[in-house]
Amino acid sequence: MIQTRTLLNPFKSVPFLAAFAMTLLLALISVVFAQQASAHGYIESPKSRSYKCNQLINVNCGQVQYNPHDIEGPKGFPSAGPADGQITSAGRGTYSALNAQTSTRWDKTTLSGGPNTFKWHLTTPHATTDWKYYITKKNWDPNQPIKRSDLELLCTFADGGATPATSVSHTCNVPTDRTGYHVILGTWDVFNTNNAFYQAIDVNLVNSVTALESSSTPGNIASIIQSLNNVALNTVSSNQTSYFEVFHNNTV
Ligand SMILES: [Cu+2]
Numbered sequence: 001m002i003q004t005r006t007l008l009n010p011f012k013s014v015p016f017l018a019a020f021a022m023t024l025l026l027a028l029i030s031v032v033f034a035q036q037a038s039a040h041g042y043i044e045s046p047k048s049r050s051y052k053c054n055q056l057i058n059v060n061c062g063q064v065q066y067n068p069h070d071i072e073g074p075k076g077f078p079s080a081g082p083a084d085g086q087i088t089s090a091g092r093g094t095y096s097a098l099n100a101q102t103s104t105r106w107d108k109t110t111l112s113g114g115p116n117t118f119k120w121h122l123t124t125p126h127a128t129t130d131w132k133y134y135i136t137k138k139n140w141d142p143n144q145p146i147k148r149s150d151l152e153l154l155c156t157f158a159d160g161g162a163t164p165a166t167s168v169s170h171t172c173n174v175p176t177d178r179t180g181y182h183v184i185l186g187t188w189d190v191f192n193t194n195n196a197f198y199q200a201i202d203v204n205l206v207n208s209v210t211a212l213e214s215s216s217t218p219g220n221i222a223s224i225i226q227s228l229n230n231v232a233l234n235t236v237s238s239n240q241t242s243y244f245e246v247f248h249n250n251t252v
Contacts, residue, residue: 040069040197041122041168043186046109048199049088049098057107062097069123071095075189075196077132078148085145087185088200098200103142103181108204113176118186118201120168127191128159131170134185138178146200151185161191176207 042051050068053061064071073082073090082091089098100106118133134151136142141150155172174184182205188197 040072041120041125041188042068042071042197043118043199043201044121045117045119046111046201046203048186048201049106050095050199052107052202053098060097063094064098067095069121069197071098071198072195073198075129075187075194077187077189077196077198078151081187081196082198084147084149087146087148087151087198088183090196090198099145101143101145106202108181108202111174111203111205113174113178113205113207115171116174117169117171118184120186120188120199122164122166122168125164125166125168126193127161127163129161129189129191130156130158131168132156132187132189133170133172134187135175136182136184140182142181142183146183146185154184159191174205179205179207181205 042048042054044051047055047057048068049058050061050064050071052058053064054066054068056065071088071090071092073092074080077087081087082089086096086099088101089095120131133154133156135154136146136150137152140146144150154174155170157170182203184201184203186199186201188199190196
């Protein structure tokens with residue numbers, strides 16, 4: 001009887017071993033899937049709205065703070081993709097804080113029109129269909145949720161299903177015909193899933209001064225007259241600059 005028992009014991013433990021192996025396998029699979037699920041990307045330069053949440057330059061962002069790379073929604077914008085008013089959150093309820101839209105809600109990066117480089121950081125690159133960049137139109141209302149019709153396409157970079165490096169840079173022409181607060185939208189359409197990543201960048205466009213190609217910064221600026229709506233400026237600089245942009249509370 002004793003011999004039989006010792007013989008039977010290993011057989012009894014087979015279901016236990018199998019269950020243990022299965023648990024281990026499931027744990028491994030879930031780790032792999034978790035890595036894929038969290039492995040996406042964000043625009044690190046100029047810092048996007050979500051990345052600034054991560055850097056605490058933008059505050060009160062909710063879960064975005066921890067997942068700036070995870071703004072993932074349906075691809076095919078603008079014919080498909082997230083609904084109007086939810087474009088900047090990729091339609092994700094978890095990240096709906098990103099849809100707040102007023103002229104003062106988000107920190108803005110000062111940007112000059114003309115060629116600008118947009119740099120994505122990809123935590124794990126996905127095979128890519130294309131990258132697109134959009135900007136808000138001249139007459140957009142910064143105090144209303146952003147709709148498709150507020151945006152115009154700036155440039156497209158097609159990858160044809162290739163897998164990018166972890167750092168991806170594109171140089172794109174930013175319009176010189178508008179100034180002040182604008183939102184640039186970067187989209188990254190993944191080739192082999194139904195999804196895309198959406199990144200909003202809040203910029204303060206400064207165009208007029210650079211368009212004049214001023215050779216140096218004007219010096220010795222002094223205000224001689226101030227009234228409620230007017231501030232007169234005097235400068236003794238010798239260069240050809242004849243136009244200044246004056247900022248009050250971040251607007252021109
Ligand atoms: Cu991913």
